[in-house]
Amino acid sequence: MADLLTHGAVAVLVKASTGWRRPAVFVAGTLLPDVASRVPSIGLGLVHVHLMRLPEWMLFAWEPLHQPFGMALLAYLLAMLFPVAIRVSIFTNLLGGMALHLGLDLMQSHHGAGYMLAFPFDMGSFELGWIGSEATVPFALPLCLLAFWYGKRRQQSFSVLKKDE
Amino acid sequence: MRGPAISFFGDDFRTTKMVVVAVLLAFLGWHHARFSVERPEGYRAFLASPENHDGDRVLLPLWEVTEVQDDSFYRVSKSVVGVPIVGETVGLELGDTVTIIGHFRASDGAVLVRERIDHPWRKTKGLLSVLALVFAFAWVPKCFGWSSGRVVLRG
Numbered sequence: 001m002a003d004l005l006t007h008g009a010v011a012v013l014v015k016a017s018t019g020w021r022r023p024a025v026f027v028a029g030t031l032l033p034d035v036a037s038r039v040p041s042i043g044l045g046l047v048h049v050h051l052m053r054l055p056e057w058m059l060f061a062w063e064p065l066h067q068p069f070g071m072a073l074l075a076y077l078l079a080m081l082f083p084v085a086i087r088v089s090i091f092t093n094l095l096g097g098m099a100l101h102l103g104l105d106l107m108q109s110h111h112g113a114g115y116m117l118a119f120p121f122d123m124g125s126f127e128l129g130w131i132g133s134e135a136t137v138p139f140a141l142p143l144c145l146l147a148f149w150y151g152k153r154r155q156q157s158f159s160v161l162k163k164d165e
Numbered sequence: 166m167r168g169p170a171i172s173f174f175g176d177d178f179r180t181t182k183m184v185v186v187a188v189l190l191a192f193l194g195w196h197h198a199r200f201s202v203e204r205p206e207g208y209r210a211f212l213a214s215p216e217n218h219d220g221d222r223v224l225l226p227l228w229e230v231t232e233v234q235d236d237s238f239y240r241v242s243k244s245v246v247g248v249p250i251v252g253e254t255v256g257l258e259l260g261d262t263v264t265i266i267g268h269f270r271a272s273d274g275a276v277l278v279r280e281r282i283d284h285p286w287r288k289t290k291g292l293l294s295v296l297a298l299v300f301a302f303a304w305v306p307k308c309f310g311w312s313s314g315r316v317v318l319r320g
Contacts, residue, residue, distance in 0.1 A: 003290045004297035024308035024318065031301055034294070049229060049242045059244050060201035061194035070193050077186045080179060081316045087174040111264055111282065113226040120196050123204075133227065134286035140293050 002104050004034055006136040009147035010104060011097055016147075016154035022086075022093045023151070029075065029097020036074060037066035066105075067119050071098040108133045201244075208276070209245055211269045219271035227284065230261045241265065252278025262287035 011030035015023045041062045048054045064070030072095060079091035106115060107130045114127030204210060208225065211218035225248065228241035233254050240247045241263065250265060257263070264282040269275075310317045 004294035004301075006293075008297050008301070022318070024304075028301075028305075028308075031297070035298070035301070039298070045243060048244070049231060049246055053246070056202050056244055057195070057198035060198040063197045063201070064190070064193035070190060073186050073190050073193070077183060077190070079174065080183050080186075083315045083317070084174065084176050086318070088170055091174065110226045111266060112224055120193060123200065134284055134290050137286045137290050137293065 002108065002136040003134075003140050004031060005140040005144055007031060007034065007101055007104060009140070009143040011100055012147035012151040013143075014100060016150050020154050020158040022089060023155075025090055025093040026097045029094035030101045031097075032074065032078075032094070033066045033071060033098055033101045037062040037064075063116075064119060066102075067116055068099075068102065069119065069121075071095065071102070074098075104136075107131050108135070208248060208269070212245070212274055215269070215271035215274060218269050221269045223265070223267050223269050223276045225263075225265040225276065227262055227264060227287070230257055230259055230263060233257055233259065249273065249275040250278060251275050252281055256283065260288075261285075 007030050008027055011027045012023065015026045041059055044054055044058050048059060065074055075091050075094040075098060078094060079087050082090045102115070102117075106126070107128050109129035109131065110127060110133055114125035114129075116123060116125050118124065202209070208223050211221060211223065225241060225243070228243045228248070230239055231242040231247060232240040234240075236254055237251060239250050239252075239254050239257060241250055242248065250267070251270070252265075252267070262284040264284065265276060265278055266280040266282075267276040267278045270277055308319055310319050
């Protein structure tokens with residue numbers, strides 16, 4: 001995974017460049033794969049290594065939430081929590097954000113241990129391997145500042161547009 | 166919404182649909198955990214039947230250094246704790262993250278290092294992600310709320 005700050009900044013930049021409808025949902029979709037999968041597995045992994053041994057299933061069970069099929073299910077589950085009138089829009093924005101997350105992660109190299117894109121239908125893994133697994137770190141803060149500035153600008157012009165309507 | 170989208174995203178059987186999807190997600194998690202623990206390759210599988218895997222290639226991506234014994238022996242941990250590694254320890258410290266590519270040695274379950282990749286930015290990456298999490302949790306109540314049993318968008 002790329003760092004979460006980069007994921008969030010890239011999501012704001014993509015949303016600001018392609019329209020500004022439901023940006024919060026799109027950004028939430030981008031953060032969700034790591035929040036739902038990596039945060040519990042890394043947290044429990046630290047407990048497992050440093051505090052007490054945990055059953056191994058507790059370390060691995062979260063991974064499908066970082067895979068396309070699991071992401072689609074999670075996006076659907078969360079979309080169903082919203083009012084019916086905006087549910088499809090919420091689902092597509094969440095799934096779009098998740099797809100962006102996976103796209104960014106796929107660019108990384110883990111020396112052969114890639115991402116299982118077709119689980120549970122196929123167990124093969126894939127990654128493009130174009131950049132190192134920490135390559136985004138030096139760009140995270142500048143990207144964040146750029147995303148803040150561009151997002152703010154886009155939000156203002158969207159507000160003016162809405163007022164005119 | 167039209168056609169299939171109404172039945173899929175509509176309010177009819179909403180709770181049932183949500184429960185089915187939650188159960189599916191739980192099944193996926195269980196299936197993946199079982200696959201990860203029982204798959205016939207990787208260090209864990211080699212350890213279960215060492216004699217069948219002597220000399221096999223091992224990849225340990227992003228494991229934490231948990232012990233440095235001397236110039237040529239250390240241990241790394243992740244899902245398996247304390248995997249013995251035979252290789253240079255120059256520049257290694259406890260808590261560092263490394264990727265190990267090597268070969269399995271059946272006699273003691275050690276991994277003989279062919280290549281070690283250090284990840285000096287790993288801690289910074291973790292800090293940036295924690296920072297993003299703090300921002301995200303502070304931002305959630307500004308953008309989302311709860312009304313009449315539904316999540317609503319704010320702002």
